[in-house]
Each structure stands twice: as structure tokens, then as C-alpha cells.
Amino acid sequence: MCLGIPGKVVEVNRSESWAVVESFGVRKKVDIALIDEDLVPGDYLMVHAGYAIGKIDLEDAQISLELWEEILHAE
Amino acid sequence: MLNKLRDPELGKRILAKLVPLAQEVAGHLGRPAIFMEVCGTHTMAIARSGLRSLLAGSLELRSGPGCPVCVTSQGDIDRVIALAAARHDLVIGTFGDMMRVPGTNSSLEQERARGARVEIFYSPAEAVTFAAGHPQDEVVFLGVGFETTAPAVALSVAAASSRGLENYAVLSFHKTVPLVLENLLSDPELKIDGLLLPGHVCTVTGRRAFDFVATKYNVPAVVAGFEPVDLMKAVYLLLKQVAGGRAETVNGYPRLVREEGNNKAKEIMREYFEPVNVQWRGFGEVPQSGLALRDSFSFYDAAVRFPVDVAESPPPRGCACGDVLKGKIVSSDCPLFARKCTPLQPVGPCMVSTEGACAAYYQYEWPKAEV
Structure with missing residues (x-):
């Protein structure tokens, strides 16, 4: 039940507090009441028991991968 | 880009860096370093990725109190089963992995076979929708989980309230992670060299909520994600600290x-x-680490509306789930493991839940061919 599933936002409805996200090819409506940040299609959310709990920062994911490349190429 | 975090080629290259570093640390310590993960999803991810066996001999990875179903006390399990048994007029709503957890005399699954009404929901929001569609039924949603699940359950109460539903209530067994880690780290018998912190609990609490692990207990800690590359990164960062x-x-x-x-x-x-204050399996009472609905929401509190009087029971005979949750033993050290206790006939919750250490160990890491 602690399973978090990342999903790509395809539709946002702020006034009704939901977004449709796509994960592994499956689309699902999730509650976005816990997300304060702006959301637009193409953003990624971490979804937990039907509720988005955080917005995924793709820039950080990219930096993380680049750091690995640096570590792997060092020495 | 997120797919890159599952890339096996990248994983192999990182592992080639990890193993020598783990060996260096083991040489320095005179034994393999021991890291504990405190999240059921990490338990599964580590088992599935084979990371534990890939690092065997140079690093030991152990599970901690990270599986919400597993840490639920025997008394709380008995309480919800007793409620289901006594009140066939209620609909008990639950996440799926609670169904087969053995209580002292029965399980929710067995009670359902005897006529209790138990519905599995993926989300508390679904339970509210069910209550709205079944106005003649009283729905009791079983709130099990940490900081990741508690806000969702709180929002389900908000939704029931704003929709004017009078047939929705929550039985809260919610728990919070930092205080049980304080309890764990205060145990003088505990010997761990680092903690992998639960990434999604930390998404809610923030990294800072776990500063005490390092500052108060002098134990290195890394907030870890769940993809194979995330886990290897966290192990790498822990090894660097050690x-x-x-x-x-x-x-x-x-x-x-x-x-x-x-x-x-x-x-x-x-x-x-x-x-x-709440009881945890393996830990006993951990003060202030449980979450109960506030008095102002007692109308939605199943503990108030449908009280059941059940005493705290000892765990199932021989079950070492409590020691597994404290990282004192690994699943295969339990005498019942894979003999009397299997996923088909579980004795304790760690063998039932998909996030349980014993279930993960049994499914992915135990060399079944040898027995």
C-alpha cells in the first residue's frame, strides 16, 4: 500500500481537483488536492493510493543521471 | 528519462563501482557493513533487483519496520476482524494486503467466507464513492499506512463530510515513521551502519524530519528512491559516509x-x-507514534462509532516477525520460514503483505531448489 507509481500528466482539472495520469500505458484519474505546484500536461506526479503526493522534478532526475556518469567516468 | 533509472546496463556499471567500495568498507570494519531499509517498497525493490545477493559477502541489507501491515499489532488485527465478525451489517473497506493477515483466531478473508462484508479498495477515495453509491450500507475504511497514506485518508473524510455522507467512517491504525526509528535507534542491541530512508514518506515529511538519525544517533542515512539506480545510488552514498x-x-x-x-x-x-500512543508489532507501545482522528471528526471515527473490546494478544506462536521488523534477524533465520510459514499458509503478516520482508525473501531470494 506504500507503493508509489509515477505517472505523466495528460489532463488537469484544478477546480475539481483531479488529473489524468498515464503510467505504463494505463490512464488513471488521480486526486491532486495535495499538490500546490502548477501542473500542466507533460509533468510527472508520484501517485499513492489514488492521490498525487508530489511532483517529480525531471531536472533533478537528469542531474542525478549526469552525476552517475561523472562518477563512472572518474578514475 | 525515468526509464533510464531502470536501465540494466547503467545498473551493471554502477554495481561495478559499488562492490569494490563495499569491500573496502567491509575491510575497514572487519565485517560487511549492515544497512537497513525502512520501507516495504524498498524491501520489494531490493529483492526484485537482486541487489542483496549481488552485494552478498561485502554488504548486508536488512529490512526494518517499513511495512505498514506488518507493524500493525496483533491486537489491532484482532480488533478489525472482531468488528467484521460481529457486525455483518457493516461493509469493511480495506487495502488488499490486509485480507489474509492472520489474527489470533481468524482473518478478514475467513470472516468474509462466514458472511462478513469486506470490500477491497485501491484508494480511500473509492471507499467514499462506494459509500455514496450504497446509502443503505455503513462503510468502515481501515486506515493502515504511514505518512504517505494518512493524508489520503484524511482527504477521504473531508470528501465524505463535504458530500454530506453519514455512512462513511475510518478505523485509523495509521502510524508515523520518525518516532519508531527513534525507538529502533535507541536499542543498544541494534547494530546497523546506515539507514535507507523511505523516499515517499520523506516526500510528505521532508528530509529534515530525519536529521535526528545522524545528529542524535550518529548513524548515516540516505533518503532513497525506488528504481534500481536510485537504490544503488543510496547504497553508494551510505558507503561513502561510512x-x-x-x-x-x-x-x-x-x-x-x-x-x-x-x-x-x-x-x-x-x-x-x-x-x-500506539502498539507496534515487535516494538510494543511507541508513544505518540499513532494517528487517531481528532475529536472534532469523531462522527467519522469507527473506533468511536463501532467500538469493539479486544485485548492485546501475543503474536502467533513461533512467529519471529517482530524480530525481522527490528532487523535482529533475517527472514530465513525464523524456524517457521518456508516450513510452517509460506505465502500460501502465512503464520505472520511479514509473509502475507506484498511489502513484507518474509514474502519478498521467499519469492525472490530464497533458493527453493535446495530444499
Whole structure:
């Protein structure tokens, strides 16, 4: 039940507090009441028991991968 | 790009760096370093990725109190089963992995076979929708989970309230992670060299909520994500700390975890729940580490509306789930493991839940061919 599933936002409805996200090819409506940040299609959310709990920062994911490349190429 | 975090080629290259570093640290310590993961999803991810066996001999990875179903006390399990048994007029709503957890005399699954009404929901929001569609039924949703699940359950109460539903209530067994880690780290028998912190709990609480692990207990800690590359990164960052003789709480999952966490989720949790003393399997009572609905929401509190009087029971005979949750033993050290206790006939919750250490160990790491 602690399973978090990342999903790509395809539709946002702020006034009704939901977004449709796509994960592994499956689309699902999730509650976005816990997300304060702006959301637009193409953003990624971490979804937990039907509720988005955080917005995924793709820039950080990219930096993380680049750091690995640096570590792997060092020495 | 997120797919890259599952790339086996990248994983192999990282592993080629990890193993020598783990060996160096083991040489320095005179034994393999022991790291504990405190999240059921990490337990599964580590088992599935084969990371534990790939590092065997140079690093030991152990499970901690990270599986919400597993840490639920025997008394609380008995309480919900007793409610299901006594009140066939109620619909008990639950996440799926609670169904087969053995109580002292029965399980929710067995009670359902005897006529109790038990419905599995993926989300508390679904339970509210069910209540709205079944006005003649009283729905009791079983709130099991940590800081990741509690805000969702709080929002389900908010939704029931705003829709004017009078047939929805929550039985809260919610627990919070930092206080049980304090309890764990205070145990003088515990010997661990680092903690892999639960990335999604930290998404809500923030990294800072776990600073105490390093500052108060001098144990290195890294907030870890769940993809194979995330886990290897967290192990790498822990090894670097141990090798350098440092202890810090490092954010290894910055694409999701912020310093302060998700303020909105924290606010909602505080608005609906208050901290209470609660029993944990393996730990006993941990003060203020449980979440009960506040008095102002007692109308939605199943503990108030449908009280059941059940005493705390000892865990199932021979079951070492409590020691597994404290990292004192690994699953295969339990005499019941794979003999009397299997996923088909589980004795304790760690063999039932998909996030349970014993279930993960049985499914992915135990060399069945040898027995």
C-alpha cells in the first residue's frame, strides 16, 4: 500500500481537483488536492493510493543521471 | 528519462563501482557493513533487483519496520476482524494486503467466507464513492499506512463530510515513521551502519524530519528512491559516509523529496489526526507514534462509532516477525520460514503483505531448489 507509481500528466482539472495520469500505458484519474505546484500536461506526479503526493522534478532526475556518469567516468 | 533509472546496463556499471567500495568498507570494519531499509517498497525493490545477493559477502541489507501491515499489532488485527465478525451489517473497506493477515483466531478473508462484508479498495477515495453509491450500507475504511497514506485518508473524510455522507467512517491504525526509528535507534542491541530512508514518506515529511538519525544517533542515512539506480545510488552514498567516518541525513531522492516535504499534506494530516500512543508489532507501545482522528471528526471515527473490546494478544506462536521488523534477524533465520510459514499458509503478516520482508525473501531470494 506504500507503493508509489509515477505517472505523466495528460489532463488537469484544478477546480475539481483531479488529473489524468498515464503510467505504463494505463490512464488513471488521480486526486491532486495535495499538490500546490502548477501542473500542466507533460509533468510527472508520484501517485499513492489514488492521490498525487508530489511532483517529480525531471531536472533533478537528469542531474542525478549526469552525476552517475561523472562518477563512472572518474578514475 | 525515468526509464533510464531502470536501465540494466547503467545498473551493471554502477554495481561495478559499488562492490569494490563495499569491500573496502567491509575491510575497514572487519565485517560487511549492515544497512537497513525502512520501507516495504524498498524491501520489494531490493529483492526484485537482486541487489542483496549481488552485494552478498561485502554488504548486508536488512529490512526494518517499513511495512505498514506488518507493524500493525496483533491486537489491532484482532480488533478489525472482531468488528467484521460481529457486525455483518457493516461493509469493511480495506487495502488488499490486509485480507489474509492472520489474527489470533481468524482473518478478514475467513470472516468474509462466514458472511462478513469486506470490500477491497485501491484508494480511500473509492471507499467514499462506494459509500455514496450504497446509502443503505455503513462503510468502515481501515486506515493502515504511514505518512504517505494518512493524508489520503484524511482527504477521504473531508470528501465524505463535504458530500454530506453519514455512512462513511475510518478505523485509523495509521502510524508515523520518525518516532519508531527513534525507538529502533535507541536499542543498544541494534547494530546497523546506515539507514535507507523511505523516499515517499520523506516526500510528505521532508528530509529534515530525519536529521535526528545522524545528529542524535550518529548513524548515516540516505533518503532513497525506488528504481534500481536510485537504490544503488543510496547504497553508494551510505558507503561513502561510512568510509569517510561521517554521519549525515542525505537526500538521495531530490527529484521528489524537498527539505520541508509536502506542506499541504502535512497540514491536512495535522488538521484531521492527532498523535496517540500506539502498539507496534515487535516494538510494543511507541508513544505518540499513532494517528487517531481528532475529536472534532469523531462522527467519522469507527473506533468511536463501532467500538469493539479486544485485548492485546501475543503474536502467533513461533512467529519471529517482530524480530525481522527490528532487523535482529533475517527472514530465513525464523524456524517457521518456508516450513510452517509460506505465502500460501502465512503464520505472520511479514509473509502475507506484498511489502513484507518474509514474502519478498521467499519469492525472490530464497533458493527453493535446495530444499
